Amino acid sequence: MIRNVEVLVVGGGPAGLCAAQAAASMGAKVTMLERDYVPGGQLVKQTHKFFGSEKQHAGERGFQIGRMLLDEIQADPNIEILPETTALGCYEDGVITALQGDKHLKFRPERTILATGAAEKFLAFPGNDLPGVYGAGAVQTLMNVAGVKPAQRVLMVGSGNIGLIVSYQLKQAGVEVAGVVEAAPRIGGYLVHAAKIRRAGIPILTGWTVKEAFGKEQVEGAVICQLDDKFQQIPGTEKTIACDAICLAVGLTPLTELCWQAGCEMKYIRELSGHVPVVSDDLETTKAGIYAAGDVTGIEEASSAMVEGKIAGYSAAASLGHSPEEAARLRQEAMEELRQLRSGPTGGKINAGIEKVKQDGGVVHVNLYRYSH
Amino acid sequence: MRIEEHPVLQFDRGEKVTFFYNGQEVEAYSNETIAAALHAAGVRRLGHSPELHRPRGLFCAIGNCSSCFMTVNGEPNVRICVTRVEPGMRVEEQQGKGVVTP
Numbered sequence: 001m002i003r004n005v006e007v008l009v010v011g012g013g014p015a016g017l018c019a020a021q022a023a024a025s026m027g028a029k030v031t032m033l034e035r036d037y038v039p040g041g042q043l044v045k046q047t048h049k050f051f052g053s054e055k056q057h058a059g060e061r062g063f064q065i066g067r068m069l070l071d072e073i074q075a076d077p078n079i080e081i082l083p084e085t086t087a088l089g090c091y092e093d094g095v096i097t098a099l100q101g102d103k104h105l106k107f108r109p110e111r112t113i114l115a116t117g118a119a120e121k122f123l124a125f126p127g128n129d130l131p132g133v134y135g136a137g138a139v140q141t142l143m144n145v146a147g148v149k150p151a152q153r154v155l156m157v158g159s160g161n162i163g164l165i166v167s168y169q170l171k172q173a174g175v176e177v178a179g180v181v182e183a184a185p186r187i188g189g190y191l192v193h194a195a196k197i198r199r200a201g202i203p204i205l206t207g208w209t210v211k212e213a214f215g216k217e218q219v220e221g222a223v224i225c226q227l228d229d230k231f232q233q234i235p236g237t238e239k240t241i242a243c244d245a246i247c248l249a250v251g252l253t254p255l256t257e258l259c260w261q262a263g264c265e266m267k268y269i270r271e272l273s274g275h276v277p278v279v280s281d282d283l284e285t286t287k288a289g290i291y292a293a294g295d296v297t298g299i300e301e302a303s304s305a306m307v308e309g310k311i312a313g314y315s316a317a318a319s320l321g322h323s324p325e326e327a328a329r330l331r332q333e334a335m336e337e338l339r340q341l342r343s344g345p346t347g348g349k350i351n352a353g354i355e356k357v358k359q360d361g362g363v364v365h366v367n368l369y370r371y372s373h
Numbered sequence: 374m375r376i377e378e379h380p381v382l383q384f385d386r387g388e389k390v391t392f393f394y395n396g397q398e399v400e401a402y403s404n405e406t407i408a409a410a411l412h413a414a415g416v417r418r419l420g421h422s423p424e425l426h427r428p429r430g431l432f433c434a435i436g437n438c439s440s441c442f443m444t445v446n447g448e449p450n451v452r453i454c455v456t457r458v459e460p461g462m463r464v465e466e467q468q469g470k471g472v473v474t475p
């Protein structure tokens with residue numbers, strides 16, 4: 001049986017939560033699908049105080065922000081939240097299918113907001129498939145959600161904010177961090193985070209990479225080596241690190257399978273960290289009635305994801321005739337908020353990426369499938 | 374190993390339950406995923422890849438990558454990183470691609 005719904009939000013991270021709240025506040029009936037047990041997305045796993053502006057609750061710890069957003073919408077009778085429900089497919093006629101336990105659900109939404117967030121990037125090196133090579137997100141899920149130590153001694157790969165923050169979180173959880181290797185000549189993340197982990201006695205090696213992971217049935221250690229200024233490995237610089245896990249924090253890329261399936265026009269934009277759907281100022285994709293918000297439109301921050309969620313939520317509600325004037329006013333406010341957020345130090349790259357999306361041409365249609373041999 | 378003390382977080386693990394890993398009884402908590410419970414018990418190698426038989430463990434822990442497939446209560450290819458433990462559950466290392474029994 002196909003269920004008709006007014007607004008369907010896929011993904012319950014900061015973008016999805018704010019999209020649901022915004023659309024429902026204008027009078028739309030919203031159904032939100034979230035793959036996880038609890039909505040919150042990346043926020044659920046973050047123990048540090050967030051950067052960003054106060055309006056998006058910066059200064060609070062990530063998991064607390066997630067809880068606040070969730071509390072706000074849980075009381076709303078216009079919003080139905082379906083946790084442990086994964087959207088599987090987005091069909092040409094707009095039907096969305098989902099899996100909830102062993103139940104197969106079908107929805108025919110009038111408007112869809114895709115807020116599926118991001119997937120982690122992988123790194124090629126011998127032994128990278130051994131048990132104990134983990135994505136940074138997996139390490140966070142194990143230690144900050146389940147309360148289980150992912151390993152005893154971890155080598156961190158990548159010194160962006162995620163690598164730095166997760167190194168610190170490992171330390172908080174009582175796990176030793178052997179060091180952080182960074183291929184680039186400079187530390188990628190914010191100085192505050194780098195200083196924190198240096199103070200904790202964790203070395204950060206810039207111009208180094210992981211050459212291979214070794215171990216019989218699981219990771220028993222890693223070989224690291226130095227890189228020259230062309231990112232080529234320098235023979236003879238190899239060092240062996242004793243560790244039982246290698247944590248990859250080498251970036252995120254938008255999780256866009258549903259956008260591809262829906263037939264949205266996609267573009268590869270380096271500044272936005274991968275393929276992104278082409279969207280209008282309202283965040284509507286090239287498929288009428290399908291909106292996209294948050295990291296799925298380009299890897300950015302929780303603060304901008306929340307504001308994008310609001311823009312998509314208000315736009316979707318207004319297009320259905322719910323308080324169109326009020327919605328237009330609030331959407332305008334949110335756009336101004338977003339402009340301010342992006343005028344900060346990291347905004348330049350994002351703005352350049354968004355400009356590229358708007359330009360004609362450059363559309364690439366390739367699908368990226370992973371396969372495990 | 375479980376984290377007993379954390380400077381910021383408190384864990385709501387639920388009730389103590391037991392399940393079976395390759396026939397062996399393992400202690401777990403009702404709010405945990407199978408992957409978390411196995412990690413807490415020190416099991417990180419979850420199976421082998423179907424063609425080259427390389428050892429496999431979890432990678433993403435959020436149901437994205439299929440690296441954590443095991444057979445659960447006879448059903449193959451279950452992503453144990455997003456499946457909660459249930460009392461008495463039978464979790465087994467999977468051989469090859471698994472066989473679906475009707």
Ligand SMILES: Cc1cc2nc3c(=O)[nH]c(=O)nc-3n(C[C@H](O)[C@H](O)[C@H](O)COP(=O)(O)OP(=O)(O)OC[C@H]3O[C@@H](n4cnc5c(N)ncnc54)[C@H](O)[C@@H]3O)c2cc1C
Nearest residue numbers: 011013014015035041042086087117294295301302303305
């Ligand atoms: C370690 C770390 C530290 C960070 N620190 C900061 C910080 O200090 N300040 C800041 O502003 N930002 C920070 N960020 C970035 C921020 O967390 C993200 O930019 C933000 O969470 C993106 O929000 P989102 O809603 O787009 O995606 P996500 O938070 O990734 O949420 C997406 C949601 O969609 C769900 N989903 C995906 N696919 C499906 C599907 N098919 N069906 C159903 N549900 C699905 C997922 O389960 C998830 O809950 C940090 C990120 C990380 C990893």
Ligand code: FES
Nearest residue numbers: 432434438439454
């Ligand atoms: S570890 Fe990726 S699906 Fe389970």
